[in-house]
Structure formats: structure tokens, C-alpha cells
Amino acid sequence: MADRVIIERLEFQGRCGVTQEERQAPQPIAVDLDLDYPPEALSQAAATDSLIEAVDYAKVAERIIEIGTTQEFSLVETLAERLAGAILGGFPITGLKLWVRKVAPPLKHIQGSVGVKLERTQAPPTVRQGSPQAICPPPARFLQEQLHVLPKGRALDVATGQGRNALYLASHGYHVEGMDRDERALAQLAARAKERNLTNVTLHKVDLEAEPNRLPDLPKEHYDVILVFFYLHRPLFPGLLQALKPGGMLLYETFLIDNHLRHRRPRWKEFCLGHNELLRLAKDLRVLHYDEGAREEGHGSRPVFTARLLAVKEP
Numbered sequence: 001m002a003d004r005v006i007i008e009r010l011e012f013q014g015r016c017g018v019t020q021e022e023r024q025a026p027q028p029i030a031v032d033l034d035l036d037y038p039p040e041a042l043s044q045a046a047a048t049d050s051l052i053e054a055v056d057y058a059k060v061a062e063r064i065i066e067i068g069t070t071q072e073f074s075l076v077e078t079l080a081e082r083l084a085g086a087i088l089g090g091f092p093i094t095g096l097k098l099w100v101r102k103v104a105p106p107l108k109h110i111q112g113s114v115g116v117k118l119e120r121t122q123a124p125p126t127v128r129q130g131s132p133q134a135i136c137p138p139p140a141r142f143l144q145e146q147l148h149v150l151p152k153g154r155a156l157d158v159a160t161g162q163g164r165n166a167l168y169l170a171s172h173g174y175h176v177e178g179m180d181r182d183e184r185a186l187a188q189l190a191a192r193a194k195e196r197n198l199t200n201v202t203l204h205k206v207d208l209e210a211e212p213n214r215l216p217d218l219p220k221e222h223y224d225v226i227l228v229f230f231y232l233h234r235p236l237f238p239g240l241l242q243a244l245k246p247g248g249m250l251l252y253e254t255f256l257i258d259n260h261l262r263h264r265r266p267r268w269k270e271f272c273l274g275h276n277e278l279l280r281l282a283k284d285l286r287v288l289h290y291d292e293g294a295r296e297e298g299h300g301s302r303p304v305f306t307a308r309l310l311a312v313k314e315p
Contacts (some may be wrong), residue, residue: 005055007033014068016079016102023072028104030113031064031083031188034097035208041092044170055091059083059129063090066147071173076100076116084120085196086171090138095121122195125161139168140229141295142253142308147172150249153224158240159208159231161187163201166227169197174225179216208233217311220244228252234272246315252269252278252284256292258305265304278307285311 010033012027035055037045045054058263063086073079080100087096101115143165152173157166160178162185170176170193178201180186193201206216218239225248226240232254244250257272259265266272279290289310292305 002036004037005033005035005060006058007031007035007061010061010064011103012065012068015072016074016076017095017106018074019038022106023074026069027102027106029068029079030099030101030103030115031068032099032271033060033087035087035091035093036095038092038094055093060087060091063087067172070148076102076114080116080118081197082171082173084118085173085198086168088120088122089167089171089192092138093122095119095147110268120196137162137164138163140253143168143227143229143251146251146289146310150251151224151247151251153245154222155216155225155227156243158226158228160189160203161185161273163192166201166314167192167196167198167227167270170201171196173200175200177223178200178203179206179208181205181210182307208236215239221245221248224248226250228254230254232273234281241284241313244285244313246313248286248312249312250282250309252282252307253280253306256305256307263302264304273307278309282309282311285313287311 010031011028011118014029015023015026015028017023037055041053064083067082067086068079070172071082080098080166083100084098097117097119099115103113105114107114137293153175155169155174155176157169157176157178160166160180161182163178166176166178166189178186178189183205186205190203198263208216215235220242222245223243224245226244230253240250251297255266255268255272257274260269260272275292279287287309290308294305296303
């Protein structure tokens, strides 16, 4: 039997109903979860007594509440699939059992709850190397922190790679376009999206640097959100800003020159931002958040130095 984290009766007020009238009035919804640890992972977490090695059930609960209280659903089935996709895509688990139910459904003769149960699995880490079914790393912390600010709608993930951020946005209802030159990574991303029943992900194989004098044509004022994480091609900025809708937002994080000087990563300093350079590159946008500094998460034991920006295109 797998080692599990169990969350019982997580409740929130959600908008879920087959009629518009029912969706207009929030109603109590309860969620129960069994989350399967990868083999030996629970023992590792217990031995180290470190939250980094564990499934952070507080973050799981936050994610469920966030989705359940900010989005509308006609069907409980859709809500359940959305929750399952977000949890599988965002946490180091190999499977889950999920029970989502309306605690007090507006139906005659039903004294208890009404809901759905589902089970989903994904390949454990011991077999995931090179597999399209590989467990995706968690989404960028900066994206998670700023999600509540981002406008809903269509998102572009530039240099999407294996899609940790694309899957995260898709699980929150965005129509996501992922762009990358790595065909294998895109195939893995497509497989993950299919496993999670995320039909709102479109992928494009594009080499953004193949022809320095010819940049890809991005549709004008087309995207509500554009993401760029750990990729830097300075000539692309004018096209990115043009592709944002009025009111659209750019979320950007990549290496700062300090990281090259301290760790020699990236190898070439040209792939790192100078101090305040990101502000200059996005000068035509209104800055909502900007910082530079060392981050502890996501890049091994050493801190990684990055610049982070959230900016909006004025209407």
C-alpha cells in the first residue's frame, strides 16, 4: 500500500450548478483527498524532518480553496477534474483519490450530499526518467504568488519546456499556448496535459533564435497573460509587449548577473540580466511588482539570483 497524506472534509463556498441561478449563489462544497507519496518519499521526509521533502498539505488546501472559490463550474465533475489536474501537476505525488460533493444540494428528497469520486495516477519518480508521463516539477513560486492578480483568459508561456507553468495555468482555467524549440519537451508536455484532461493547452514548436534578424510573428493584442521564466532573448521584448492585450500582464523571472558571477550559471553572462535591466526592457508597461535577489527554491542547494517582474499594459 502506498504511503499517503489524507485531508478530510476541506470545505469552502463554491459556485457550482447546472443553472445560472444555482451558480449565482455560493453553496458549501466539501473535498476529501488521499495523496500518494512516491516510493520511499515519506520515509525521506520523516528522516529529514523537512517540509521541502514532504507533500505540503497546507499548500494543497490553499490550491483547492483558490480554485473552488474563484471559478464557476456547471458540473461537479468538471470541478473535480480541475482540482485533480492542479494537484497532480503542482505537487510531488504519484496518485490521488478525490471526493468532491455539494454538502446541501438544492434537490428535493436528498438528505445527504451529492458529488463525485475519482482516482488518478501518474508515473513514480523511479520510472519517470525520459518518460512522457514524467512528473512535472511544481510551478514557479512567483507565478503562484501572483496568480490572484493575473487577468483570466488566454496565456502565452514562452520557452515553456516541460510545461510546469503552462499546466498550472491550464488547471486554473486559462487557455494556454506553449512555445518552445525542444520537440521532446513539448511531447512530454502534451502527454501530461492529456493525462490531466486539460484540453485548453496548445503547443508550438518555435526556435525563437534561429534567425536573429527575423523574430516570430506574435498576434497583436492577443494575450491576457505572457509568462517568461528562465529564458532571455532581448530582441523578443517588443513583440511580447505588442502581443499583450490592453490590461494584459507580463510575468517574467530569469537569472541576474549575480548568479553568473557567483555560480557561473548560466555559463555565458549574456544570458543574465543586469541590475534594473528588466525594468528598462519593459519600460512601456506599468510595473506592479519588481525585485532582485536570492531565491532558495527550485534550483538545488545553492540560492539562485533572479530578477522578477509583474507589469501591466495600460489600456
